[in-house]
Amino acid sequence: MRPLFGCADKRGLYKNRAVCRPYFFAEGFTQTLLSDIAIPVLVKILDVTQDYAVKDLSLAKEGKNHIRWAEDHMPVLMELRAEFEKNKPLLGKTLACCLHVTKETAVLMKTLKAGGAKVVLCGSNPLSTNDAVAAALADEGIYVYAWRGVNSEEYYRCVDRALDHKPHLTMDDGGDLVTRLHTVRKELISGVIAGTEETTTGVIRQRAMADEGILEYPVIAVNDAMTKHFFDNRYGTGQSTLDGILRATSVLLAGKNFVVAGYGWCGKGLAMRAKGMGASVIVTEIDPVKGIEAVMDGFRVMPMKEAAREADIIVTVTGNKNVVDKEDFEVIKNGCVIANSGHFDNEIDVKWLDEWTKGDYLDIRPEVREYRLPDRRKIYLLAEGRLVNLAAAEGHPSEVMDMSFANQATSARWLLAEGGAKNLENKVYPVPETLDREIARRKLLSLGADIDVLTKEQKEYLGSWMEGT
Numbered sequence: 010m011r012p013l014f015g016c017a018d019k020r021g022l023y024k025n026r027a028v029c030r031p032y033f034f035a036e037g038f039t040q041t042l043l044s045d046i047a048i049p050v051l052v053k054i055l056d057v058t059q060d061y062a063v064k065d066l067s068l069a070k071e072g073k074n075h076i077r078w079a080e081d082h083m084p085v086l087m088e089l090r091a092e093f094e095k096n097k098p099l100l101g102k103t104l105a106c107c108l109h110v111t112k113e114t115a116v117l118m119k120t121l122k123a124g125g126a127k128v129v130l131c132g133s134n135p136l137s138t139n140d141a142v143a144a145a146l147a148d149e150g151i152y153v154y155a156w157r158g159v160n161s162e163e164y165y166r167c168v169d170r171a172l173d174h175k176p177h178l179t180m181d182d183g184g185d186l187v188t189r190l191h192t193v194r195k196e197l198i199s200g201v202i203a204g205t206e207e208t209t210t211g212v213i214r215q216r217a218m219a220d221e222g223i224l225e226y227p228v229i230a231v232n233d234a235m236t237k238h239f240f241d242n243r244y245g246t247g248q249s250t251l252d253g254i255l256r257a258t259s260v261l262l263a264g265k266n267f268v269v270a271g272y273g274w275c276g277k278g279l280a281m282r283a284k285g286m287g288a289s290v291i292v293t294e295i296d297p298v299k300g301i302e303a304v305m306d307g308f309r310v311m312p313m314k315e316a317a318r319e320a321d322i323i324v325t326v327t328g329n330k331n332v333v334d335k336e337d338f339e340v341i342k343n344g345c346v347i348a349n350s351g352h353f354d355n356e357i358d359v360k361w362l363d364e365w366t367k368g369d370y371l372d373i374r375p376e377v378r379e380y381r382l383p384d385r386r387k388i389y390l391l392a393e394g395r396l397v398n399l400a401a402a403e404g405h406p407s408e409v410m411d412m413s414f415a416n417q418a419t420s421a422r423w424l425l426a427e428g429g430a431k432n433l434e435n436k437v438y439p440v441p442e443t444l445d446r447e448i449a450r451r452k453l454l455s456l457g458a459d460i461d462v463l464t465k466e467q468k469e470y471l472g473s474w475m476e477g478t
């Protein structure tokens with residue numbers, strides 16, 4: 010939990026709280042005092058080449074326990090780790106990863122290291138870093154630059170520090186690392202062989218770069234693998250978003266009007282799970298096909314402005330901006346809880362909310378900000394409008410990240426085997442289907458399930474056209 014300090018204003022509400030931030034002091038950094046109440050320097054230089062910036066290294070033991078728990082629930086990635094240890098497919102390569110620093114990411118980092126890579130990690134969201142996990146990774150010899158609660162300047166300083174290691178491969182979640190390389194750190198691009206991208210929003214950004222002809226190396230869209238978005242986006246986001254909302258608010262879902270903005274992979278999972286907990290689910294969409302799908306799945310579909318009047322809880326998962334905006338805030342029901350589980354914090358127009366209410370808020374519980382609107386209605390914003398499942402809970406369960414990160418590891422191995430930029434074009438590639446299906450096969454086995462095998466006759470039948478009515 011982030012330490013918060015503040016004082017009561019005239020009306021007894023807390024406002025303008027200062028956030029306790031660490032000093033940032035490591036090789037390549039200048040020492041920066043970021044607030045009057047900064048906590049001490051917690052960065053150790055291990056040797057001349059290794060450094061890291063984490064909140065509290067003494068949390069390493071706790072972090073290692075979290076990682077062990079995740080390892081026990083990620084059988085496919087652990088199987089890959091054994092192969093990586095033996096064959097060293099990443100030997101001599103430096104990987105710069107910009108990912109949520111969770112226990113599952115730690116399992117991936119350790120797998121890449123086992124494959125012979127030098128692994129560098131920075132966070133991909135200001136509120137998603139698990140400080141204990143970051144400490145454990147630093148202790149394990151991963152170059153990690155992340156702590157929970159970085160401000161925007163610190164965030165990009167961490168990204169830059171990761172890039173300072175001159176990566177051969179990038180592993181991004183949301184596209185900030187790749188964008189930084191193609192804008193501010195262009196001098197490093199020639200050394201990059203290829204990259205991978207974890208999430209829908211990052212894939213959209215990198216496709217846009219490729220379409221504009223400015224993407225300078227091939228990228229694999231890990232998000233688009235079947236074994237990624239069918240499970241991670243749907244079941245992972247579905248469950249972990251509710252987990253975040255419940256940990257933050259402890260509200261009863263049964264009987265609540267629960268609005269899901271966006272009926273894509275994440276939205277479908279969330280709507281399904283909220284319905285399962287007894288909520289009455291309303292969907293908002295901009296795509297008529299998704300709208301029909303939601304109606305036929307049994308949900309009410311309406312524009313946000315109408316939904317906001319009824320909503321007890323609103324969650325955005327669209328990858329779009331200002332999905333809940335000024336006009337919606339003007340009609341939103343008193344007491345509404347509002348959260349975002351899409352990649353960026355611009356899905357809810359928090360900037361406008363802050364301006365409108367002149368920062369009149371109270372952090373009433375961890376990750377719950379009570380805003381008092383000018384007409385005395387109250388609304389509760391979770392996790393400052395950032396990914397609620399990572400900021401208020403632990404992100405997706407390890408079991409789904411097992412497949413997502415197996416895709417990351419096998420894609421990195423595949424990209425190096427293919428020679429990266431030498432043999433591939435500067436565009437966004439899908440995960441090769443054989444890799445995707447192999448991950449599914451391994452996961453299925455690990456779940457103790459099995460499927461049938463096509464007979465020779467069935468195979469021929471499926472490839473023929475003569476047999477009919």
Ligand SMILES: NC(=O)c1ccc[n+]([C@@H]2O[C@H](COP(=O)([O-])OP(=O)(O)OC[C@H]3O[C@@H](n4cnc5c(N)ncnc54)[C@H](O)[C@@H]3O)[C@@H](O)[C@H]2O)c1
Binds near residue numbers: 241326350351352353
């Ligand atoms: N919370 C997490 O851990 C997590 C996990 C995976 C993906 N994501 C992020 O969640 C977001 C959604 O991902 P996805 O895979 O579901 O994408 P998707 O493309 O499958 O679905 C997005 C849906 O939102 C709809 N949409 C767009 N603008 C809208 C608007 N103004 N109002 C209502 N609906 C709108 C689209 O029509 C689409 O159906 C992305 O930002 C992605 O990066 C988050």
